[in-house]
Amino acid sequence: MALIEIRNLHASVDGKEILKGIDLVIEPGQAHAIMGPNGAGKSTLSNVIAGRPGYEVTQGSVTYLGKDLLALEPEARACEGIFLAFQYPVEIPGVATTTFLKTALNAHRKYRGEGELDAMQFLKLVREKTRALGIGDDKLRRPLNVGFSGGEKKRNEVLQMSMLEPRLALLDETDSGLDIDALKVVAEGVNALRSPERSFLIITHYQRLLDYIVPDFVHVLADGRIARSGGKELALELESRGYAEFTGAAA
Amino acid sequence: MDTLPFIDRHAEALARLGGPGWIADLRRTGLERYRALGLPTQRDEAWKYTSLSALKKIAFAPAFLAAAPSFDGLPALGGSMAGEACRFVMVNGRFAPALSSLGDLPPGIGVSSLAAMMRDEPDALEALVARLYPAEGQPLANLNAAYLDDGVVIRIAAGASLGKPVHVVSLCGAGLAPLMCHPRLLIVAEAGSTAAVVESRLGFGGGSTLCNVVTDVVVEDEATLGHYVLQKGSDDNRLLSSTRVDVRAGGLYESFALHVGGVLARNEVQVLLGAERAECRVNGAYAVSGSQHLDNTIRIDHAVPRTTSRQTFKGVLDDRGRGVFQGGILVRRNAQQTDGQQMHKALLLSRGAEVDCKPELEIYADDVKCGHGATAGELDEDAMFFLRARGLDPETARGLLIEAFLDDVIEQIGNLTVREVFKGVVAEWLTRRKVAIKETRGTP
Ligand SMILES: Nc1ncnc2c1ncn2[C@@H]1O[C@H](COP(=O)(O)OP(=O)(O)OP(=O)(O)O)[C@@H](O)[C@H]1O
Numbered sequence: 107m108a109l110i111e112i113r114n115l116h117a118s119v120d121g122k123e124i125l126k127g128i129d130l131v132i133e134p135g136q137a138h139a140i141m142g143p144n145g146a147g148k149s150t151l152s153n154v155i156a157g158r159p160g161y162e163v164t165q166g167s168v169t170y171l172g173k174d175l176l177a178l179e180p181e182a183r184a185c186e187g188i189f190l191a192f193q194y195p196v197e198i199p200g201v202a203t204t205t206f207l208k209t210a211l212n213a214h215r216k217y218r219g220e221g222e223l224d225a226m227q228f229l230k231l232v233r234e235k236t237r238a239l240g241i242g243d244d245k246l247r248r249p250l251n252v253g254f255s256g257g258e259k260k261r262n263e264v265l266q267m268s269m270l271e272p273r274l275a276l277l278d279e280t281d282s283g284l285d286i287d288a289l290k291v292v293a294e295g296v297n298a299l300r301s302p303e304r305s306f307l308i309i310t311h312y313q314r315l316l317d318y319i320v321p322d323f324v325h326v327l328a329d330g331r332i333a334r335s336g337g338k339e340l341a342l343e344l345e346s347r348g349y350a351e352f353t354g355a356a357a
Numbered sequence: 358m359d360t361l362p363f364i365d366r367h368a369e370a371l372a373r374l375g376g377p378g379w380i381a382d383l384r385r386t387g388l389e390r391y392r393a394l395g396l397p398t399q400r401d402e403a404w405k406y407t408s409l410s411a412l413k414k415i416a417f418a419p420a421f422l423a424a425a426p427s428f429d430g431l432p433a434l435g436g437s438m439a440g441e442a443c444r445f446v447m448v449n450g451r452f453a454p455a456l457s458s459l460g461d462l463p464p465g466i467g468v469s470s471l472a473a474m475m476r477d478e479p480d481a482l483e484a485l486v487a488r489l490y491p492a493e494g495q496p497l498a499n500l501n502a503a504y505l506d507d508g509v510v511i512r513i514a515a516g517a518s519l520g521k522p523v524h525v526v527s528l529c530g531a532g533l534a535p536l537m538c539h540p541r542l543l544i545v546a547e548a549g550s551t552a553a554v555v556e557s558r559l560g561f562g563g564g565s566t567l568c569n570v571v572t573d574v575v576v577e578d579e580a581t582l583g584h585y586v587l588q589k590g591s592d593d594n595r596l597l598s599s600t601r602v603d604v605r606a607g608g609l610y611e612s613f614a615l616h617v618g619g620v621l622a623r624n625e626v627q628v629l630l631g632a633e634r635a636e637c638r639v640n641g642a643y644a645v646s647g648s649q650h651l652d653n654t655i656r657i658d659h660a661v662p663r664t665t666s667r668q669t670f671k672g673v674l675d676d677r678g679r680g681v682f683q684g685g686i687l688v689r690r691n692a693q694q695t696d697g698q699q700m701h702k703a704l705l706l707s708r709g710a711e712v713d714c715k716p717e718l719e720i721y722a723d724d725v726k727c728g729h730g731a732t733a734g735e736l737d738e739d740a741m742f743f744l745r746a747r748g749l750d751p752e753t754a755r756g757l758l759i760e761a762f763l764d765d766v767i768e769q770i771g772n773l774t775v776r777e778v779f780k781g782v783v784a785e786w787l788t789r790r791k792v793a794i795k796e797t798r799g800t801p
C-alpha cells in the first residue's frame with residue numbers, strides 16, 4: 107500500500123485556486139523532491155497535507171495509509187505520523203523549547219495509547235537528539251524559536267522531526283538559511299531517519315541539498331500542477347536551465 | 358444620593374460594636390461621609406466601566422450579625438501555602454484563630470487581629486492609624502470604616518528582614534442569606550525592612566457575598582514590601598478592594614494581583630510616592646470567563662522629584678468576560694525626573710469578551726519620562742496551527758499559548774516562592790477551563 111496517494115487535488119486559499127490538480131503517490135521508504143518557481147504552490151501542498159485551516163480542498167482526494175486524510179484534524183494527522191517542517195517556523199514567546207517538545211512528544215504518545223515519558227527519560231532522549239544535531243542546551247531553555255537565527259530555527263525543526271519520528275516528513279525549504287556545515291548536519295539528521303517505512307517530501311530550491319539527501323524522484327511544481335517528474339538528474343537539469351519552459355507554458 | 362438601601366437597618370448594630378471611643382468616631386465619620394458621597398455610579402469618571410447598581414438589590418447583612426458559617430471545606434480552603442512564614446485566616450472578615458497558624462514568627466514581625474488590637478493595644482493602633490492616607494473622598498473606604506470590626510495588622514519592625522511571606526487568607530462565603538464584610542488590613546513596613554505579604558481572597562459556599570476590603574500600606578524609608586494578592590472568588594462573590602499605599606524615601610512597594618474568579622471585582626490601588634526615590638511596581642494578571650467582570654483601577658501620585666512607577670497588567674478574557682483597566686499617573690508640578698510607565702495587554706478568546714482600557718496621564722512637570730501602552734488581540738493563528746501540527750489538540754495548544762501570554766508579567770513577581778505559587782494558580786485555572794470545555798462539548 108502506498109504511504110500517501112494524492113489524486114487530482116485542487117485547493118483554494120481565500121477563494122483563489124492555488125493547487126489545480128495534483129497527482130502524487132509516495133511509497134514507504136521513498137524520498138520525493140519538489141522543486142518549482144516561487145508562488146507555484148509548493149508550500150500550499152504541504153500545508154494542505156498537514157491540514158492548515160483556511161486551505162480549502164475543492165476537488166480530489168488524499169489517502170494516507172488507506173485512510174481519508176482530509177477528514178482528520180491537523181493534530182490527528184500529526185499523531186498519525188505526518189510531520190511538516192515549516193518554511194517559516196513560528197516564534198512562540200513564553201513557551202520554553204523543552205516544554206514544547208515534551209508536550210508534543212507526550213501528545214503523540216497519548217494518541218498511541220502509551221504513557222507519558224517521565225522527566226528523566228525525556229531528558230535523555232532530548233540530549234541524545236540535540237547532540238546529534240549540534241544544538242546547544244541553552245536553546246532548549248529559551249522560548250521556542252525566539253531570537254533563533256534562521257538556520258537555528260531550521261535545525262530546531264529537524265530536532266522536532268527526529269523526536270517525533272514521523273512516517274511522512276514534509277520538509278518545506280528546510281535547507282534555506284543554512285550555512286554549508288549546518289546543511290550537512292541537517293542532511294545527516296534526515297538521512298539518519300531514512301528507513302524502509304519512512305518517506306520524505308522535500309521541497310527545495312537548491313540541488314545542493316539533493317547531493318546529501320538523494321531523492322528517488324524529483325517533481326517540478328508549476329502553477330499548481332506537477333509539470334514534470336523524473337529521477338534525481340532532473341534537479342541538475344533544472345539547476346542549469348531554470349523554470350522558463352514551465353512558467354512559459356503556464357503563461 | 359444613592360447609597361446601599363439596607364445600611365440604615367444596621368445603624369443600631371454598628372453603634373453596639375466594641376472598641377475605644379476614637380474607633381466609634383471613625384465609624385461614625387465613615388458612615389456620614391459614605392452617606393454624603395453615595396455609592397459610586399457610572400457617572401463618576403473613576404467608575405465609568407463598572408456598575409455597582411446590582412448591589413442595591415441584594416439585602417446583604419453584615420457578617421458580624423450572622424452566625425459564624427459552618428462549612429466542612431473551610432480548613433482545606435484556608436490551607437497552607439508552600440513556603441509561608443505564618444497564616445492568618447479570616448472568615449467573612451473576622452479572624453479565625455482555629456484555622457490560623459501564627460506559631461513561630463521571626464523576630465521583628467507582628468501579625469495581630471485588628472479586633473484584638475482594639476481591645477488590647479488601642480493606643481498602638483491609634484498611633485498606626487494616624488499615619489494613614491486620608492480617605493475623605495472615597496465612598497467605599499468610608500463604607501469600610503463605617504463597619505470597622507476586624508481585620509489584620511502586620512507590623513514589620515525597622516531593619517527586619519523576612520524571607521518567607523506572611524500569608525493572609527480571607528475567606529468569603531454565605532448560605533442562603535446574603536452576607537457582606539468590610540475587613541481592614543494594615544501593613545506597616547518600617548524603615549529598612551524587607552518583607553512579603555500574600556493575601557489569598559477565596560470564596561466558598563454558594564451564597565451571595567460582598568467583600569469590601571480596605572488595605573492600608575505604609576512603606577517607610579528604604580523599606581521593601583512585596584504585596585501579592587490572589588483573588589479566587591466563587592461564582593456569587595463580589596469583591597471591592599481599595600488599597601492605599603504611602604511609599605517614603607527610597608522605599609519600594611511591589612505588588613501583584615492575580616485574579617481568577619468571582620463574578621464582580623474591583624481592584625483599586627492608589628500609591629503616593631511622596632518622597633524622593635520612592636518606587637512602586639503595581640502589576641497584575643487576570644482571567645475572566647462566564648459573565649465575570651474585573652476592574653483594575655490604579656492611580657500613582659508622583660508628588661516629589663525622582664520617583665519611579667511601573668504598572669503592567671495582562672488579562673485573558675473568555676466567554677462574555679469583561680476587563681477594565683484604568684491606569685492613572687499623576688505627576689505633580691515639582692515632580693521632575695519622574696519615571697512612570699504603564700502597559701495593559703488583553704488576550705480575547707471569544708467574540709463576546711470585552712476590554713476597556715483608559716490610560717489617564719496628568720503631567721504637570723516638564724522633565725519627565727512617562728509612557729503608556731495597550732494592546733488587545735486574539736491568539737495567534739499561525740502559532741495555533743504550528744502547535745496542532747505537532748500533535749497538540751486545540752485546547753492544549755490554546756492553554757500553552759495563554760500560559761505563555763501571562764508568563765512574562767508573572768515572571769516580574771519579585772518573590773520566587775510566590776511566583777511559583779501564582780504560576781500554579783494559572784495552570785490550575787487552565788486545567789479547570791479545559792475540563793469545563795470538555796464537559797460542555799460532552800466529549801469524555
Ligand atoms: N494565505 C494565503 N492567502 C492568499 N494567498 C495565498 C495564501 N497562501 C498562499 N497564497 C498564494 O498561493 C500561491 C502559492 O503560494 P505557496 O506559498 O504555496 O508558494 P511556494 O511554491 O511555496 O513558493 P515559494 O517557493 O516562494 O515558497 C502564491 O501566489 C501565494 O501568494
Ligand SMILES: [Mg+2]
Nearest residue numbers: 148149150193
Ligand atoms: Mg513555499
